[in-house]
Amino acid sequence: MTDKFNAPVREFIAENFLFRADAELDDNQSLLESGVIDSTGVLEVIAFLEQTFGISIADDEIVPENLDSIASMTRYLASKLPAEAA
Amino acid sequence: MRIEDHLRQSAGRFGSKTALIAGGTQLSYGELDRLSDYLAASLVANGIKAGDRVLMIAENSVEAIVAFFAAWKAGAVPCPLYASIKQDKLHAIIDSTEPSTIFAQARFLSVVDSALGGADHIPLKIAFGTLPTSATEDWLAYEAIATYDGKAELPRQVDSEALALLIHTSGSTGTPKGVMHSHASLLAACGSIIEYLENRSDDIVLSVLPISFGYGITQILTMVMVGGTLVLEKSFAFPRKVLQRLAEVKATGFPLVPPMAALITGMQDLQSGFLPDLRYITSAAAAMPPSVSQRLRTLLPDARLFLMYGQTECIRATYLAADEADRRPLSVGRAIPGTRAFVIDEDGRLLGSGEIGELVAEGPHVMSGYWGDALASSAKLLPIPGGRRLHTGDLFRTDEDGFFYFVSRRDDIIKTRGEKVSPQEVERVLYALPGIREAAVAGIDDPVFGQLIRAYVALEQDAGLSEKDILRHCATHLEDYMVPKSVEFRDALPKTSTGKIRLSAEQSTPDIEDNVA
Numbered sequence: 001m002t003d004k005f006n007a008p009v010r011e012f013i014a015e016n017f018l019f020r021a022d023a024e025l026d027d028n029q030s031l032l033e034s035g036v037i038d039s040t041g042v043l044e045v046i047a048f049l050e051q052t053f054g055i056s057i058a059d060d061e062i063v064p065e066n067l068d069s070i071a072s073m074t075r076y077l078a079s080k081l082p083a084e085a086a
Numbered sequence: 087m088r089i090e091d092h093l094r095q096s097a098g099r100f101g102s103k104t105a106l107i108a109g110g111t112q113l114s115y116g117e118l119d120r121l122s123d124y125l126a127a128s129l130v131a132n133g134i135k136a137g138d139r140v141l142m143i144a145e146n147s148v149e150a151i152v153a154f155f156a157a158w159k160a161g162a163v164p165c166p167l168y169a170s171i172k173q174d175k176l177h178a179i180i181d182s183t184e185p186s187t188i189f190a191q192a193r194f195l196s197v198v199d200s201a202l203g204g205a206d207h208i209p210l211k212i213a214f215g216t217l218p219t220s221a222t223e224d225w226l227a228y229e230a231i232a233t234y235d236g237k238a239e240l241p242r243q244v245d246s247e248a249l250a251l252l253i254h255t256s257g258s259t260g261t262p263k264g265v266m267h268s269h270a271s272l273l274a275a276c277g278s279i280i281e282y283l284e285n286r287s288d289d290i291v292l293s294v295l296p297i298s299f300g301y302g303i304t305q306i307l308t309m310v311m312v313g314g315t316l317v318l319e320k321s322f323a324f325p326r327k328v329l330q331r332l333a334e335v336k337a338t339g340f341p342l343v344p345p346m347a348a349l350i351t352g353m354q355d356l357q358s359g360f361l362p363d364l365r366y367i368t369s370a371a372a373a374m375p376p377s378v379s380q381r382l383r384t385l386l387p388d389a390r391l392f393l394m395y396g397q398t399e400c401i402r403a404t405y406l407a408a409d410e411a412d413r414r415p416l417s418v419g420r421a422i423p424g425t426r427a428f429v430i431d432e433d434g435r436l437l438g439s440g441e442i443g444e445l446v447a448e449g450p451h452v453m454s455g456y457w458g459d460a461l462a463s464s465a466k467l468l469p470i471p472g473g474r475r476l477h478t479g480d481l482f483r484t485d486e487d488g489f490f491y492f493v494s495r496r497d498d499i500i501k502t503r504g505e506k507v508s509p510q511e512v513e514r515v516l517y518a519l520p521g522i523r524e525a526a527v528a529g530i531d532d533p534v535f536g537q538l539i540r541a542y543v544a545l546e547q548d549a550g551l552s553e554k555d556i557l558r559h560c561a562t563h564l565e566d567y568m569v570p571k572s573v574e575f576r577d578a579l580p581k582t583s584t585g586k587i588r589l590s591a592e593q594s595t596p597d598i599e600d601n602v603a
Contacts, residue, residue, distance in 0.1 A: 032320075032323055035169075035193060037323075038566045039321050041323075042323045043534075059326060059354060060326055062324060068324075
């Protein structure tokens with residue numbers, strides 16, 4: 001179950017970055033490739049995830065597989081917080 | 087020789103050797119030469135003429151590099167623009183450069199079409215990547231046009247003094263200026279860079295720098311000139327991925343800007359010497375704090391670190407050789423080979439060591455001027471025998487051994503993320519938002535990005551604008567690096583006796599004595 005993470009992540013992206021892109025955002029769309037976030041945006045996403053979900057993101061976890069789409073972020077959060085995701 | 091002659095020469099010498107790797111595509115020198123021949127012939131068949139401007143709105147990609155060389159082979163002038171450029175600025179640049187062709191990546195087509203709205207002449211429009219279904223039918227797919235049958239004649243270009251590149255840069259007036267470089271000036275700058283970096287055909291350079299940026303373009307040219315391999319990545323957003331990629335491709339050269347170095351040196355789990363193939367790192371575009379350069383050299387002890395200073399107007403002016411970094415960590419070194427640099431006072435007199443004055447650069451690497459702006463050109467350039475003198479507008483001093491030290495800028499340009507931002511350009515956008523009565527913009531020091539942009543705003547009564555409203559407005563009108571990171575609301579902004587808004591000392595850029603570019 002990753003639904004509980006999807007809504008706050010989507011809301012954060014929409015509120016802070018979506019005005020940079022014209023289109024609706026698909027869960028699996030690459031945020032970087034579609035120009036929704038840029039390199040400083042990744043740092044803002046990291047700060048948001050750490051503060052909102054009380055996690056600590058290691059340097060080697062800052063990779064597109066974990067952070068480049070809403071779907072990958074929700075999957076990543078579920079793996080970091082298995083108790084809450086369950 | 088012209089730039090494309092170097093590609094032909096490298097194709098002759100290293101035909102099957104890898105020239106370019108980007109986005110999962112790999113091209114040999116022979117392939118890059120042939121593909122750019124096809125595209126050039128196709129452009130010529132479509133009416134492109136020598137001297138025509140070719141706008142490019144693209145991220146780092148194989149197609150964009152092919153388009154650069156095709157434009158040169160057709161005698162045209164690439165004008166690469168920052169990919170997140172917005173409609174108004176693009177419209178102004180189209181107006182001033184009157185391009186005959188525009189290349190754009192698929193997701194920027196609508197920006198181009200909006201910017202072209204009402205234009206007298208619609209240029210040839212070519213899209214990189216898959217044409218979206220929403221594209222108007224006058225957009226041609228790159229794939230279709232680059233596989234031309236080769237029947238069109240490709241006239242050989244011979245003029246090495248011809249215009250080769252227009253790069254738009256932020257001016258202190260807030261209006262972007264098109265820096266003009268000839269084939270000769272670009273090749274002179276790149277030849278000099280090759281000399282001090284000792285580039286060779288077995289070099290593999292990995293670059294994340296945008297190809298709209300002089301520092302990004304020199305990576306393409308230097309590698310083609312020596313027959314090396316260029317690996318392009320689109321960004322440094324995921325630093326760990328780029329570090330992995332450096333190891334994977336066995337990169338020997340890694341050009342970066344200081345914010346990238348700060349992100350790398352901030353990682354806790356890197357082993358010293360983790361990139362054993364890396365022969366050198368270059369840093370330009372902004373000051374690298376000595377603590378960062380020290381840590382970078384500890385992490386990568388076998389890679390020589392070159393700190394450099396330059397501006398688009400001369401590509402590169404000075405460099406600090408790696409073996410001087412310990413003795414003079416704050417210096418940006420000396421003039422690059424084949425050029426001269428010195429510090430002068432307001433009357434043009436040469437200053438002695440320790441005295442502060444303007445840095446001027448002389449040599450074959452200096453631009454020929456600003457596009458369509460003779461006045462601005464004559465303010466920056468002085469013809470001298472055998473070349474031009476460039477007034478950098480930056481204040482420097484020298485030490486007893488003639489090494490240069492940056493003191494401060496003369497204008498109020500903000501340096502953020504290695505990019506130049508004119509406060510006036512951002513302020514103009516802020517003033518266009520109804521409800522803003524007064525606006526000013528300044529750089530706030532940041533340990534990673536050099537400076538971050540903060541907007542200071544006084545609202546009309548009952549304007550009801552939030553910080554988000556203002557940032558959203560900025561993001562729709564400015565390239566992403568120019569968008570302020572924060573907004574501070576004030577009742578009124580402080581003004582000088584002439585009514586000009588002046589931010590107090592702690593908000594304006596502090597003078598730094600450090601290496602910058």
